[in-house]
Amino acid sequence: MTTPRRAQPPTFSPDEFREALGMFATGVTIVTACAADGTLVGLTANSFNSVSLTPPLVLWSLARAAGSMPALSTGSHYAINILAASQKQLAERFATKNIDRWADVEFTRGIGGAPVLVGAAASFECFNRSRYDEGDHVIFVGEVERCTHDAGASPLLFHGGRFYTEHPL
Secondary structure (H helix, E strand, O other), X not given: OOOOOOOOOXXXXXXXXXXXXXXXXXXOEEEEEEOOOOOEEEEEEOOEEEEEXXXXXXXXXXXXXXXXXXXXXXXXXXXXXXXXXXXHHXXXXXXXXXXXXXXXXXXXXXXXXXXXXXXOOEEEEEEXXXXXXXOOEEEEEEEEEEEEEOOOOOEEEEEOOEEEEOOOO
């Protein structure tokens, strides 16, 4: 019997890893849900990706230690709101701890009660299909039940610890 191969230990620090990851420009999302007790949940995330067209699947990840983990891991639905360039302050607010993230935020109720943010460049209303524990995060796979987009919206981008908007080449 052969022993399974394993990765070599890293030759870099967690800070070096984070800095290298920051070189990958991403869009910015706010993942939203409604907890079983009716509390609104929302957080800024840039770990979003498409998985499949048929069925329509997307993924995102959340730190296991996140305060919103209980609501997001047990709820049936959530929404992933891709932010427009004009929503930078919203991205910062939903990344801040110990504040009322929902004060004066415009939204509509989507499938399963998940808040869909007004003004988002796109939104994906998802059934909480599956979760995978990996490292210090949980990877969520959502089956998209409804999506919308604003074809004219400029996206909010994140790169190297800073926000940007698109600049055509």
